[in-house]
Amino acid sequence: MSSLLERLGRPAGETVEQKPIFAGRRSEVKEDAYQELKLAIHRRIVDEMNAEEQQILSGGEHTREEVEGLISAYCQRVLDENPFVVPRGERTRIVADLCDEMLGLGPIEPLLKDETITEVMINGPKKIFVEQMGKLQMTKVQFHDEAHLMNIIERILSPLGRRVDESSPLVDARLADGSRVNIIIQPLSLVGPAVTIRKFSKSPLSVENLISFGTLSEDMAMFLRACVKARLNVLVSGGTGSGKTTTLNVLSSFIPDDERIVTIEDAAELRLQQNHVVTLEARPANIEGKGEVTIRDLVRNALRMRPDRIIVGEVRSGEALDMLQAMNTGHDGSLTTAHANSPRDVLSRIETMVLMAGMELPVRAIREQISSAIDLILQQSRIRDGSRKITHIAEVQKMEGETIVLQDLFRYVQTHIDENGKSVGYFEATGLQPSFLDKFQMNGVEMPLSVFEKTGPGGGDAS
Numbered sequence: 001m002s003s004l005l006e007r008l009g010r011p012a013g014e015t016v017e018q019k020p021i022f023a024g025r026r027s028e029v030k031e032d033a034y035q036e037l038k039l040a041i042h043r044r045i046v047d048e049m050n051a052e053e054q055q056i057l058s059g060g061e062h063t064r065e066e067v068e069g070l071i072s073a074y075c076q077r078v079l080d081e082n083p084f085v086v087p088r089g090e091r092t093r094i095v096a097d098l099c100d101e102m103l104g105l106g107p108i109e110p111l112l113k114d115e116t117i118t119e120v121m122i123n124g125p126k127k128i129f130v131e132q133m134g135k136l137q138m139t140k141v142q143f144h145d146e147a148h149l150m151n152i153i154e155r156i157l158s159p160l161g162r163r164v165d166e167s168s169p170l171v172d173a174r175l176a177d178g179s180r181v182n183i184i185i186q187p188l189s190l191v192g193p194a195v196t197i198r199k200f201s202k203s204p205l206s207v208e209n210l211i212s213f214g215t216l217s218e219d220m221a222m223f224l225r226a227c228v229k230a231r232l233n234v235l236v237s238g239g240t241g242s243g244k245t246t247t248l249n250v251l252s253s254f255i256p257d258d259e260r261i262v263t264i265e266d267a268a269e270l271r272l273q274q275n276h277v278v279t280l281e282a283r284p285a286n287i288e289g290k291g292e293v294t295i296r297d298l299v300r301n302a303l304r305m306r307p308d309r310i311i312v313g314e315v316r317s318g319e320a321l322d323m324l325q326a327m328n329t330g331h332d333g334s335l336t337t338a339h340a341n342s343p344r345d346v347l348s349r350i351e352t353m354v355l356m357a358g359m360e361l362p363v364r365a366i367r368e369q370i371s372s373a374i375d376l377i378l379q380q381s382r383i384r385d386g387s388r389k390i391t392h393i394a395e396v397q398k399m400e401g402e403t404i405v406l407q408d409l410f411r412y413v414q415t416h417i418d419e420n421g422k423s424v425g426y427f428e429a430t431g432l433q434p435s436f437l438d439k440f441q442m443n444g445v446e447m448p449l450s451v452f453e454k455t456g457p458g459g460g461d462a463s
Contacts, residue, residue, distance in 0.1 A: 001151040039144060041078050041094070042101060084458065093349050106152045107141045108197075112179070118199055119241070124192030125149045131180050131241075134386015149193050154182055165401065167287070172267045180269050198241075206269050207250050215380075216390045217427040219451045223393070227376055228254035228441040231333035232436060236348040238380035243388035244337040245269050247380055251335055255309055262302045264295060265313030274277065278305065295319040299326065302308045316350070318357030320350050327373035343377040343406055345392040364402060369397055371404045375436055381413070384422045396432045405434055409452065 060238045062208055075095045100109035102250050111120050111130055119131035125279035129136055143149040157163060157173055170184040180198040207221045211220035216224075227234060228251055238244045238250070252272050255261060262278045270279075270360050280302065285292040295312065302310050314337045317321055327334050338353075347370060366371035379392035391412040397405040409432060414425035431454030440447045 018241070019089045041075055042098060044074070045079060065117045067402060068103075071095065071102060072101050078136040095184065095398065105146070105155065107143055108152070111139065112175075112197070112199065115201070120197040120199070121196075122149065122193070122195040122197075124189075124194070127191075132384075134382075148194050149195075153193060153195065157183075162284070163287070165194060165278075168284075171284070174267045178269060178271060180267055200269070200271070204249055204253075206253065206274070210247070210250060212427075213387070217410075219455075220393060220427060222389065223410070223447070223451055224251060224378075225254045226445045227446045228333065228335075228443045229256070230289075230436075230439045232375040232439060233327045233332060233334050233373055234336075234376045234378065235333070235346065235374050236378045236380060237335075237340045237343060239382060239436075242380045242382045244380055246388075247378065247390070248313070248337055249310070252311060255333070259308035260306060261309045261311060262307040263303055263313070264298045264302060265293065269313060270311065272311075274281075276310075278307075280338060296322055299323055302326075303329075307331060308333070310334045313397065314338065315350070315353060317353055318352035320321070321357040321359060324350075324354065324369045324373040327415050334449055340379075343379050343392050346377060346379075347406075348406055349397075353414070364399075367402070367404050367413055368399060371399050377406070385418070387423060388451055389425075397435060408435070411432055429453060438448065 060206075070222050072095045075098060079094070100106060105112065108120055108122070108128065111117055111128075114132075117130045117132050117317045118134075121129040121131075121136075122143075123129065125146050125148065128141045130139055132195055141221050143152070153164060156175065156271075157171065159176075160173050162171050162173055164183050164185055166185075166187065169186065169188045172180040173183065175197070178200050178201075182196045183193065185193045207225070209215055211218055211221055218347075222233075234251060236247050249270055249272075252261070252270065252274075254341075255272075255274060257274050258261065258276075259274070260276045260278070261272060261274060262280065263272065266282050268279055268281045273389075280298045282295050282298060283291065283293040294317075295315070299310070299312060299319050299322040303322075310323075310326055310331055311334065312319065312323055314435045315338070320338075323334070324335060338346050338349055349367050350370055351363065352408060354361065354369070365388040374396045377394045377396060378390055379391070379394065380388060381391045387413045390410075392408055395407045395409055397407055399405070408430050410427060410429055411425050412425055414423055416424050417426050429452050431452065432448065434454045437447070
């Protein structure tokens with residue numbers, strides 16, 4: 001049996017002073033030597049395992065503790081044979097890293113377990129960034145090479161039946177915990193495989209969490225709860241990473257438990273708590289270019305499923321027309337999201353998306369559909385300090401001439417940025433009452449009119 005040092009390229013008979021690959025503090029770790037050692041131990045484990053141990057490692061009925069114990073025993077055996085390579089105080093790190101390598105997603109597993117990290121961005125094997133507390137920063141985590149990174153990508157995709165290769169170089173997927181994954185590889189990505197993982201908290205956020213985070217005020221939350229219960233059609237608008245899906249999850253929690261809900265998404269992200277939920281997920285074409293099922297196909301099919309509510313994770317193309325028609329034909333209380341920078345912009349985007357459906361409709365007809373289908377627009381933004389705010393709650397009113405009239409009911413007013421770079425501002429009611437108050441009465445929803453009284457600084461502090 002060859003020794004570990006031989007596997008690292010050192011002849012067994014050669015007398016060489018064994019210097020520790022660690023120099024005291026973690027910041028001084030010689031990372032290349034550490035990665036080389038970890039890879040050598042990994043290979044030795046794979047080479048020397050018997051059939052029973054391989055069965056344990058493959059999972060199945062065995063617990064994670066059993067698998068970790070097996071890996072730990074191999075690591076300790078190899079490290080004991082070469083006691084000067086890794087100090088005992090650092091051995092727990094290499095055991096943990098190898099467990100992540102063989103059971104999880106390799107080097108990024110600790111990042112996924114860190115609850116303070118909301119997004120992981122892999123720009124090739126050697127550059128990994130995270131969003132932590134709303135700020136982007138580069139980590140010291142690295143993959144060995146592109147082959148190592150592609151192996152982890154395959155581990156993500158294989159349970160989902162999806163693939164990524166030169167003929168299909170981009171894919172959307174999700175992890176077991178619901179976190180969203182986007183992968184793009186060569187030849188489209190020139191930096192190597194690029195992976196973006198949008199993490200979700202283990203327990204879904206509640207409206208109380210959003211209030212405590214300063215995303216909205218208590219009055220706004222009370223109003224939105226009433227809107228969902230009164231079966232208003234709500235569109236959540238915002239930029240990438242502004243928190244639209246989180247807000248959509250919170251809005252969906254207001255839906256009564258006795259209603260049938262159909263959710264439609266590209267990659268299933270919504271985590272509804274109700275009992276009667278049907279989750280639909282779009283499917284890409286297979287390797288022969290066949291079998292694709294689009295969001296639009298699913299929206300049309302959902303209309304035949306007797307839904308009380310239809311929730312579309314995001315409209316981005318021709319499905320906008322089908323969604324508007326659903327909202328206009330008795331499927332009240334539908335929820336969806338779209339990318340846009342303001343409530344006015346999202347109306348223009350929906351116009352464009354409806355035209356993408358291939359129907360030769362006049363612009364006025366499209367706008368009339370929009371104004372009669374959508375009752376409320378929530379505009380969400382990611383502020384410079386990394387916080388997320390609902391900056392506008394706007395009512396969609398009827399047409400005046402060729403223009404859809406919007407009326408702000410609540411908004412966020414930023415006053416300044418403090419010395420710590422944090423946004424300071426407040427939420428305010430504009431003093432205007434929505435024209436759909438009669439829907440509250442029809443659905444037995446109580447809404448105190450005092451919520452709409454005009455407020456200023458201090459009326460809904462969000463600093």
